[in-house]
Amino acid sequence: MEVNLMWPRRWRWGKALFLVNRYFPMIDSVSTILTGFRVYIFLSPKACTVIYRILVTALNRVCSYSSELTLLLCLHALLGARSMYLATIMATYLGLSLGVNLIQIGFFEEISRTVSLSEFDRELGYACTWAEKISTGSANERVIAGYISLTKALCIFALALFIFLVRYRSQAGTFKLFHVLRRDSGVYILSLTAIRLGTTLIDAFQNRLAWYNTLNQILSGLNYAVVPILANRLLLNMWRTNDPDVRKTVSSILFDPPRPGEDSEDDDEEFGARPIEMVHYEGLGRRRAPAKKETEGASQGGAGATQAAKNGEGV
Known part of the structure; x- marks a missing residue:
């Protein structure tokens, strides 16, 4: 579905967010493994600090905010409101996000400090030794x-709850709530918002809990691994929606309009069902000419191939 639906698209917000949600968590995971797991690779303290600040901290923020932006843009598409409301939502989100990061500059600097690799960490196979000194x-x-x-x-x-309430009430009682949730990707939206809410709730009361606790590790794992997947599924569902108002908003903000003859609803089924014809090559990657396909089989097989061709048999 990614190759069939996303790669041919023009660069708009939808494609950019989809690719960030798809591939940045992989890079983030590699950097996290390199600096926090037993990899038996030894790095200098400066290299550990740079990797942590740029790859771990920065990429982590990019992945988190990309999923949240995806959610907000899709919610705006479901709401079908004017662009001024989207500007208000984004301005509020940007202000809160900047406040979170600007306040924590000192914390990020202190938590990324390293010292010379200790003998204990060297024997265990860790690449870095962290100072682990955080001021009050x-x-x-x-x-x-x-x-x-x-x-x-x-x-x-x-x-999210307000938008679903508005869309449910607009049905005038003809649809069940679960049908509206299913039609509007409510499972993805509510799951994504619930995971983000749980993660931030644990972070807000981190000082009252142990630094490493089971609930925090579970929610962090869901936030890093599951939330980007939910965000991308939400984008794909927005692209394939039948609601004309939602499609209009999606085409104006997230994706370019569908090409003539392109049926976004059946692309994934057709792509997965139709057989893929293998391309024949000769020499160093030169595509075989169509006119040579029938004659080459006979020439390569010799007399046996010629006789098989006369008999209508495959070579």
Whole structure:
């Protein structure tokens, strides 16, 4: 579906967000494994700090915000409101996100500090030894940032519930609520918002819990691995929707309009069902000419191939 639906698209917000959600978490996972797991590769303290700040911290933020932006744009498409409301939503989201990151600059700097690789970590196979010294001021700043993140997640969750309420009421009682949720990708939207809300809730009260606790690890894993998948499924469903108002908004913000004769609803089924003809090559990757296909079989097989061709048999 990605190759068939996304790669041919022009570069719009939908394609950019889809590819970021698809591939950036993989890069983030590689950097996390390199700096936090037993890889038996030894790095200098400066290299560990640079990798953590650029690849772990920055990529983690990009992946998280990309999924949230995907959710907000899809919610706006479902709402079908004017662009001024989208501008208000994005301005609020940008302000809260900047507040979260600006407050934590000192915390990010301290948590990424490293020292010379200890003999204990070297024997275990870790690449870095972290200083693990966080000042009281940075810890308090992280708590404040956690409350701001929780506020942002609550706002997104309330927006999602409001939009579904509006769309459900517009049906005048002819559809069940579960049908509206299924039609409008409600499972993906509610799952995504619930995971983000749970993650921010744990972060906001991190000082009252252990630094490494089971619930935090589970929600963090869901946030890193499952949320990007939910966001991309949501994008694909928005692209394939039958609602004309939603399609109009999607075509104006997320994706370019469908090409003539392109049926977005059946692309994935047709792509998976039709047989793929193998391309024949000769020499160093030169595509075999169509006119040579019938004659080459006979010439390569000799007399036996010629006789088989006369008899109508395959070579």
